[in-house]
Amino acid sequence: MLKRISHTFIHVLDQDEALDFYVGKLGMVVHTDADLGVMRFLTVNLPDQPDVELVLMLPGPPAYDDATAAEIRELVTKGAAGGGVIFATDDCRATYESLRAAGVEFTQEPTERFYGTDCALRDPFGNPVRFTQPPEGPIVVPSAEELSAQS
């Protein structure tokens, strides 16, 4: 039986620049940085979630020939590569403000939606990133008056 998602992959155009963003700006940490000779296997995770790794893949040989890698790079920079990350946050506005102060450019300001409050940005390469704060739960604590009326 499948248990959970442990790794997810996105294409980046430069792994050091990706670290500047995902670690330096967003506050993730490096999980694995392995030089495999033919490629650098680089993954990051959120500090509170070490068992979910985001793999920062550089498209190129030998996995992809140069022409294919160039096509992937074109799609990433068009925002059309299909990858992306949605992060859950407990305070969308505060996250937005602090990252904006750190020079991160947003594509959508925090906005109230039926599913919570969220905002959007892109990583330096074009991959979409979102921060979503879930709405308050549907649990409604009855007031003292309501409780006494029931008894």
Next chain:
Amino acid sequence: MSHAIEDRNRRMLRTRDTMDLAFAQPLDVPALARVAHVSPAHFSRQFRATFGETPHRYLQRRRVERAMELLRETDRPVTEICLAVGFNSLGTFTRTFREIVGEPPSAYRARFVGDGAALRVPACWAMAWLRPAG
């Protein structure tokens, strides 16, 4: 060569994101060209080469898509929605809406009356997939 294309794509994506964010504001080619750091003369051509349509058309479709959402999910008057999504005349709005959607705003809204439920998808998904196609 491919790096030049990537750089151009990224600049054009930035202007498209700007249209998605600031569609309600009066955006014109010189303003968007400044976002892309390219000359106005090159901007429209480069945008079209990247995304397959002119920035003007993209912005029209974005505004119409936002209007469609407001028509479906609010009861604000059509005139107010027209202005809220960045059109400055009801005539242009109605004509553009009809041309893109195939029916005028009031008829589109009538098909959704009583429905009113928000779409159960993230906003980025809705904006990418529900923009009316050409």
